[in-house]
Amino acid sequence: MIQRRVTAINQPKIINNxxxxxxxxxxxxxxxSTLFNAVSNSAKAQASNYRFCTIEPNTGLVNVPDPRMDKLAELVQPQRTVxxxxxxxxxxGLVRGASKGEGLGNKFLANIREVDAIIHVIRCFEDENxxxxxxxINPLSDKEIIETELQLKDLDGVERKIARTEKMLKTGDAKLKLEYDVLLRCKEHLNKGKGIISMGLTKDEKxxxxxxxxxxxxPVLYVANVDEASMHTGNKFSDALVAAAKAEGSEVIVMTNAIESQIAELEDPEDKAMFMEEYKxxxxxxxxxxxSTYKLLNLSTYFTAGVQEVRAWTIHQGWKAPQAASVIHTDFEKGFIKAEVIAYDDFITYKSEAACRENGKLRIEGKxxxxxxGDVMHFRFNV
Known part of the structure; x- marks a missing residue:
């Protein structure tokens, strides 16, 4: 049996899963698509002024900005940061009637079924061109159109699933009975013009x-795409959207997508700083x-920090140490022994792992x- 301590990872087979x-x-x-172009660091979507410019979904991996990683790198001086x-x-783009196949409705709804959260962009500016x-311009109406189409598609699915489930209830399967009961409640809720997410279902019901x-x-995050003059203050359109979103417990990011896209295209940090200064x-x-999207997905970050690399790792909020180790490699979860943990603030205060250890700030944690x-972690495991 060999016990290994993992500090930094630089092996092709190891992935963040x-x-x-x-x-x-x-x-x-x-x-x-303008927003996508701004956030994506691996793809550029076509942005044009006509319906259904985006037909096939464009996908991009987006770096999550985290100044904590930069501060760790300043202290550790690694070969690279990840x-x-x-x-x-x-x-x-969706149109009214998408749930019945209007426009690219069926393709839109199939694509959205595959995502875990929704960033809903709503127009909050006037431009006759x-x-x-x-x-x-009516952001609340726009919001309602998409919500209604999603609900109508769900209602259709619920009704068909109820019909199939009813035929199998005679088996006496308790899980099937629970699903059936929840589906009936979903149907009633959807018929009231409300989304399933607002039902407050328990973990078992979900x-x-x-x-x-x-x-x-x-879960939904709204983007109020405002004109340049309203980028700092918002306007009557975005104000109405913020009020509506607040009532349902959702967040709104007020921004000017075109300006953000221009910033994202600037590669030189000094050029970017000057551009941002110009727009205050x-x-x-x-x-x-x-x-906000990261938070909406219920994600959290921990770090590994060594001379090879400082790396940020994505996990679900509430994960235990062995699960967190699995995103480096599944073997780390299977052979987990313990985790060495330093709180981020302690690492920054004492400026090194050795100093944290000397001052009792390095903890040994179990399964x-x-x-x-923000935890800075090393894992010990058996192979």
Whole structure:
């Protein structure tokens, strides 16, 4: 039996196995693809002024900005730094009637079914040169159109699943009975014009219907795409959206997608700083959007820090140490012995692992330890 201590990872077979996606959705010509171009560091979507410009979903891996990693790197001086990432998908614009197949409705709904959270871009600016099928600017109406289409598609699925489940209830299967009961409640809720996510289902109830992948059961983050003059203050359109989102417990990021796209295209840090200074920005709104999306997906970060690399690793909030080790390699979870843990603030205060150890700030944690966001960790395991 060999006991190994993992500090930094630089092996081709080792991967971060998180695969959660956030999908950018919205009506046609609201700025979805412009936003995708801004956030994606691996792909560029076509952005044009006509319906269904985006047909096949564009996908990009997006680095999650984290100043904590930069501070760790300043202290450790590694050969490289590796940020954590999330996957962003740009999905075709939806139109009224999509649940019945209007426009690219079936393709849109199939694509959105595959994501774990929704970034809903809503137009909050007036511009007669940009096409709009729905008449006057009305962010609340736009919000309702997409919500209604998702709910109608779910209602159709619920009704069909109820019909199939009823035929099998005679078996007396308790799990089947629970699924059936939850589906009946879902149908009633959807018929009231409410999404499944607002039902407050228990963990067991969610698991009972999980295989259905209901569209209105996904968490939503709203982006109010405002004009340049409103980028710092918002406007009457974004204010209305913020109020509506607050009532349902959702967040709104107010930003100007075109400006954010220009910032993202600047590679030179000095050019970027000058551009932001010109627009009186302390940070790109994109950073807030990415952080909020990360939070919406219930994700958390821990770090490994060594001379080879400082790396950020993505885990689900509430994961225990062996689960956290598995994102480096599944063998680390199978052979987990213990974790050496330093709180991020302690690492920064004492400036090195050795100093943290000397001052009693390095803890030995076992299999039941719940990893905290920002923990600096090493794992010991058997192979």
């Amino acid at each position: 998180m695969a959660l996606k956030a999908g950018i959705v919205g009506l046609p010509n609201v700025g979805k 940020p954590t990432q999330i996957e962003i998908v740009d999905i075709a 940009i096409l709009r099928d729905e008449g006057a 698991e009972a219907i999980a295989e259905n992948f209901f569209l209105s059961d996904k 920005m302390t940070e790109p709104a994109l950073d807030r959007l990415i952080h 039941e330890y719940i990893v905290h966001d």
